[in-house]
Amino acid sequence: MRFHIQQESDIPASTQLYNQICFAIAARHYPPGHRLPSTRQLAMQTGLHRNTISKVYRQLETDGVVEAMAGSGIYVRDQQKPREIKPPPGPRGKLLPDIDRQVRQSVDGLLNAGCTLQQGRDLLTREIDWRLRCGARVLVSTPREDIGASMLIAEELIPSLEVPVEVVPMEELAAVLTESNNGTVVTSRYFLQPVEEIAKQHGVRAVAVDLNDFRHELDLLKELRQGSCVGLVSISPGILRAAEVILHSMRGNELLVMTANPDTGSRLLALLRAASHVLCDRPSLPLVEQSLRQNRAQLIRMPVVHCAQSYLGTATIDGLRKEIGLLAT
Numbered sequence: 001m002r003f004h005i006q007q008e009s010d011i012p013a014s015t016q017l018y019n020q021i022c023f024a025i026a027a028r029h030y031p032p033g034h035r036l037p038s039t040r041q042l043a044m045q046t047g048l049h050r051n052t053i054s055k056v057y058r059q060l061e062t063d064g065v066v067e068a069m070a071g072s073g074i075y076v077r078d079q080q081k082p083r084e085i086k087p088p089p090g091p092r093g094k095l096l097p098d099i100d101r102q103v104r105q106s107v108d109g110l111l112n113a114g115c116t117l118q119q120g121r122d123l124l125t126r127e128i129d130w131r132l133r134c135g136a137r138v139l140v141s142t143p144r145e146d147i148g149a150s151m152l153i154a155e156e157l158i159p160s161l162e163v164p165v166e167v168v169p170m171e172e173l174a175a176v177l178t179e180s181n182n183g184t185v186v187t188s189r190y191f192l193q194p195v196e197e198i199a200k201q202h203g204v205r206a207v208a209v210d211l212n213d214f215r216h217e218l219d220l221l222k223e224l225r226q227g228s229c230v231g232l233v234s235i236s237p238g239i240l241r242a243a244e245v246i247l248h249s250m251r252g253n254e255l256l257v258m259t260a261n262p263d264t265g266s267r268l269l270a271l272l273r274a275a276s277h278v279l280c281d282r283p284s285l286p287l288v289e290q291s292l293r294q295n296r297a298q299l300i301r302m303p304v305v306h307c308a309q310s311y312l313g314t315a316t317i318d319g320l321r322k323e324i325g326l327l328a329t
Contacts, residue, residue: 005046013048015114018056022113025065025076026123031205032078036066063109136182137164138324142191144169148235148261149188152281152311153209157186160317163324170195177202184324190238207323210313217279217308221247221255224277229256231275231303233268233284237261243279262287269295278303281311 003020005013024030039050039057046053057074060066067077110120138161140150150167158165168176170191177185181202187195189208199206221230230247234240240259247257258274260267262284268291272278280288285307292302 003042003046005048007047011114013046014052014056017042017046017048017053018059019114019119021056021060022065022115023123026126028203028205030076031200032076034076035072036074036076038073063113137166137184138320139166139168139173139176139183139185141168141170141173141185141187141195142238144171146236146238148283149238151283152234152236152239153186153188155283156310156312157317157320161321161324170198173198174201177204186320188238205323207320209316209320212308212310212313214308217306218246218250220277220306221250221279224251224255226254227256228277229258229275231271231278232257232259233262233271233278233280233288234259235262235281235283239281265291269298272303273299275303276301278305279308280305281308 003017003024005016007013009016021030021036030036036057037045039053042048042053043050057066057068061068061074065077066074068074106124107117107120110123111117115123138157140154140157142150142153147167147169150169154165154167170187173185173195177198181204183204185195185199185204185206186209187206189210192206192208196206224230232240232243232247234243240261244257244259247255256274258271260271262268262280268288272288272291272295278288285305288305292299292305296302
């Protein structure tokens with residue numbers, strides 16, 4: 001986004017630049033975490049002295065709009081951290097006093113920044129409308145080759161969010177957002193960069209969810225005796241690859257590791273025959289149990305099956321609820 005300073009205007013140039021940067025941030029031209037142009041870049045673009053631009057950046061930092069990182073630059077501060085307050089029912093007079101105070105302070109902050117009441121209302125309305133649009137639906141997206149990761153994420157989000165949750169392969173995401181750019185795109189942190197690039201082109205937000213630390217499962221694997229065969233079953237090839245690497249880093253060649261997707265029958269059966277312990281995700285569990293029942297006579301011993309109950313981190317769903325405008329339960 002380019003900034004334009006009207007030299008003949010009665011409004012000071014620093015106020016013009018301040019207001020334009022605030023608008024760019026409110027309109028999400030500069031999303032949270034975005035690095036703002038350097039003072040040198042803005043000086044070349046606007047014709048203002050770098051000292052003037054530095055003064056504007058300091059004021060933005062004082063007002064909590066941006067944050068400076070030493071040696072790195074100026075970044076848009078993440079403002080999407082609403083207070084965990086549930087407004088009680090009833091007339092306005094029964095609202096918690098600090099809610100009214102926060103509203104007044106927000107309006108005062110806009111006025112002190114040089115906005116008129118009309119401009120302040122437009123900025124607040126734009127922000128509210130944008131958040132409502134982000135909360136219209138959730139699109140879970142990963143590459144088609146690992147669409148199982150999207151299915152795992154969606155399975156845990158659907159019961160927890162009061163908005164539609166759709167699984168969209170990353171290769172189809174641009175087309176889906178072209179038809180309707182309402183919503184928030186959710187992905188695994190491994191795929192955030194390419195998904196975020198697509199989301200930005202369509203004016204929507206991309207949010208990465210954090211995975212479970214699988215502490216219980218890792219503790220179990222640490223205790224297995226040397227020479228044990230471990231079977232890993234998941235609908236996500238990416239999870240299988242990551243789990244195999246992690247397990248090898250923990251135990252080296254002490255354990256024999258086999259992996260399988262639940263819908264590859266012969267590979268799954270070979271895994272069940274060899275493994276003493278099988279770790280799987282929830283969508284894979286019914287197919288693992290079915291294969292065990294159907295092939296019981298072919299198994300020398302029944303493996304111990306462990307099902308990971310959660311794919312996402314404990315706080316990530318509450319965090320996402322806040323991101324799309326819902327209060328955490």
